[in-house]
Amino acid sequence: MAIAAARRRLWRGLTTAAAASVGVEADTSALLARLVAEPEYRVKATMEEASDGSSAAAAFWEPLAAALLRASYPAKANLVLEWKLEKLIKEGIRDCEPYSVIIRFCRETKNAEFAMKVFEFVEELGIQLNTGIFNALINAFLSVGDLLAATTLYEAMEDIEDCKPNSATYDAFISAFSRLGSGHAMMSWYLASKDAGFTPSIKAFEYLITGFVKLDRLDDAEVVFEEMICFEIKPNFAILEAKLELLSRRKDPNRVKVFLELVSDGNQELSEATVERLTRLCLYEDKIGELDQLLSLVQGMHTSSLTKLHCGIIRFYANADRLSDMEHAIFRMLDNGMVFAHSEDVEAVICSYFRHKDFDRLDLFLNRIRSLYKLTRSTYDILISGYQRLNLHGRLDLAIKDMREAGFA
Numbered sequence: 415m416a417i418a419a420a421r422r423r424l425w426r427g428l429t430t431a432a433a434a435s436v437g438v439e440a441d442t443s444a445l446l447a448r449l450v451a452e453p454e455y456r457v458k459a460t461m462e463e464a465s466d467g468s469s470a471a472a473a474f475w476e477p478l479a480a481a482l483l484r485a486s487y488p489a490k491a492n493l494v495l496e497w498k499l500e501k502l503i504k505e506g507i508r509d510c511e512p513y514s515v516i517i518r519f520c521r522e523t524k525n526a527e528f529a530m531k532v533f534e535f536v537e538e539l540g541i542q543l544n545t546g547i548f549n550a551l552i553n554a555f556l557s558v559g560d561l562l563a564a565t566t567l568y569e570a571m572e573d574i575e576d577c578k579p580n581s582a583t584y585d586a587f588i589s590a591f592s593r594l595g596s597g598h599a600m601m602s603w604y605l606a607s608k609d610a611g612f613t614p615s616i617k618a619f620e621y622l623i624t625g626f627v628k629l630d631r632l633d634d635a636e637v638v639f640e641e642m643i644c645f646e647i648k649p650n651f652a653i654l655e656a657k658l659e660l661l662s663r664r665k666d667p668n669r670v671k672v673f674l675e676l677v678s679d680g681n682q683e684l685s686e687a688t689v690e691r692l693t694r695l696c697l698y699e700d701k702i703g704e705l706d707q708l709l710s711l712v713q714g715m716h717t718s719s720l721t722k723l724h725c726g727i728i729r730f731y732a733n734a735d736r737l738s739d740m741e742h743a744i745f746r747m748l749d750n751g752m753v754f755a756h757s758e759d760v761e762a763v764i765c766s767y768f769r770h771k772d773f774d775r776l777d778l779f780l781n782r783i784r785s786l787y788k789l790t791r792s793t794y795d796i797l798i799s800g801y802q803r804l805n806l807h808g809r810l811d812l813a814i815k816d817m818r819e820a821g822f823a
Contacts, residue, residue, distance in 0.1 A: 442474050446481060449490055457493040458500075465501070479519055488523050495519055499532055508541050517550035521557045529554035543574065549582050556590040564590070581612040588618050592625030597634065600625055614645060620652045627656045635660055649676060655688065662695070670695050670704040677711060684712060689719040693726045702730055721752045725759040732762040735769055744779070754783065757790040764793065768800045773809065791822050 445464050452460050461475070475498050482491040495516050502512055513536045520529035533551050536543065548571050555564040564587070571577045584607035591600035604622060607614065619642040626635035639657060642649065649657065654676060661669035670692060677684065684692075689712055696705040705727050712720055724747035731740035740763065747753075754760050760783070767776035789797075794817040801810035 442478070445474075446478065449478065449482065449494075450485070450487065454489055454493060457490050458497045461494060461497045476515065476519075480522075483519075483522050491519070492523050492525055492528065495523070495525075495528065499535065503535060503539070508539065510536065510541050510544055510547050513541070514544075514547040514550045517547060517554055520554040521550070524557050526554045526558045526560060526563070543577050545571065545577050545580050545583070548577050549580070549586060552583065553586050556586055559594075561590070579610065581607060581615055581618075584610070584612065585615055585618050585621070589621045592621040595625070595629055597626060597629050597631055601634075614642070614647075616642075616647055616650055616653075619647060620650060620656075623653050624656045627659050630663070632660050632663060648679065651683070651685070654684075658688070658691070667699075670699070670701055670708075674704060674707050674711065686719040690722055693719075693723050697726050697730060700730070702727070705730065721747075721755050724750075724752055725754060725756065729759050729762045732759075732766040735766050737766065737770060737772065737775065740766060741775070741779075744782075748782065748786070753786045757793050760787065760789070761793055761796050764796055764800070768804075771804070773806065777809075789816075789820065791817075794820070794822060 445460070448460055448464075449457060475494060479491045479494045479498075482488070482494065499513075499516055502516075507513075513532055517529045517532050520526060520532070529551055533547065536547065548567055552564045552567050555561075555567070568579060568583065568587070571579050571583070584603050587603040588600045588607075591597075591603065600622060604614065604618060607618065619638060622638045623635050623642075626632070626638065635656065639649075639653070639660075642653075654673070657676060658669070658673050661672060666672065673692070689708070692708055693705070696702070696708065705723070709720075709723055709727065712723065724743065728740060728743045728747065731737075731743055744763065763779060764776065767773065767779065794813060797813045798810060798817070801807075801813060
């Protein structure tokens with residue numbers, strides 16, 4: 415059972431590779447299962463046997479290593495990397511790129527020592543170094559917090575032709591200091607990147623803005639955000655999340671409107687958690703216009719959050735006793751194939767009808783949802799209480815009959 419579960423997790427990392435080589439999919443699946451089952455001392459031998467017998471190991475060593483990492487087998491992923499390095503050296507490969515790929519994996523495995531070993535082999539073999547392999551090694555050292563080694567490599571790059579720092583080099587340092595919570599350092603590397611003539615990347619802005627928001631330096635985050643807009647760079651999802659957090663902390667009365675305008679301009683898909691957070695903000699602040707705007711943005715997205723959004727709009731109108739708007743919102747939700755998820759929303763609608771004493775429309779509502787939604791005990795209690803209070807004996811008898819048929823005493 416454990417092997418089967420691991421295999422399912424492993425396949426998450428193999429979708430792209432499997433799509434590219436359907437013919438060896440079965441071999442790769444079997445190899446994954448073997449690597450999980452084998453003890454660590456057998457991993458290299460297993461890879462070698464597989465590479466001799468088929469193309470799976472040779473063609474898929476990268477997704478194999480990535481999948482092992484995803485499935486929480488970092489030691490086995492490292493052994494796959496070691497196997498690949500030995501194979502490259504044995505075959506006399508003199509292209510820098512496959513060695514760079516191995517070093518890039520060392521960032522994920524947090525094995526800077528092995529990354530340095532790979533780099534030293536490349537030097538010993540006389541392979542032409544480039545910016546990419548230096549960047550990979552810098553990221554490996556930054557992943558373990560070795561700032562001195564990473565900075566030393568950066569300084570060395572400046573003196574080597576064909577290995578000059580590029581935008582990705584600076585982004586690596588900005589990202590590292592963002593994670594470490596050093597606002598001054600990440601801003602220094604950002605300015606150094608600009609001084610070197612590079613246009614800031616979307617990732618650089620993401621690291622800066624999210625970093626400053628985490629540090630609660632909201633003014634700095636806002637300045638960087640505005641600079642990003644000046645560069646005509648549209649915010650990605652992480653930046654949008656940070657912007658919403660910034661607006662919320664400042665208690666900006668127009669925060670939802672501002673945020674939705676940014677989403678509309680950037681054509682970004684919102685996460686379910688963000689949709690639910692915006693729904694709560696709109697309801698709390700009585701922003702019905704923004705609720706409708708949010709609904710238009712997320713049509714066709716997450717079903718559960720979309721249902722909550724529909725119900726939020728319905729509940730807003732019910733509490734405001736705007737029956738026509740409430741009914742329009744109900745029909746819109748039902749016509750889109752969604753139903754009430756919680757009894758509280760149904761009960762808000764019923765109470766609104768009671769306050770208006772519009773029992774014919776209440777009957778129509780109950781008949782409309784009867785085949786789609788099973789009323790709860792608390793909902794029946796509200797109906798019976800209301801009918802008793804208003805001496806509506808016919809409707810009371812029907813409600814009691816329906817309640818009993820539903821299995822409630």
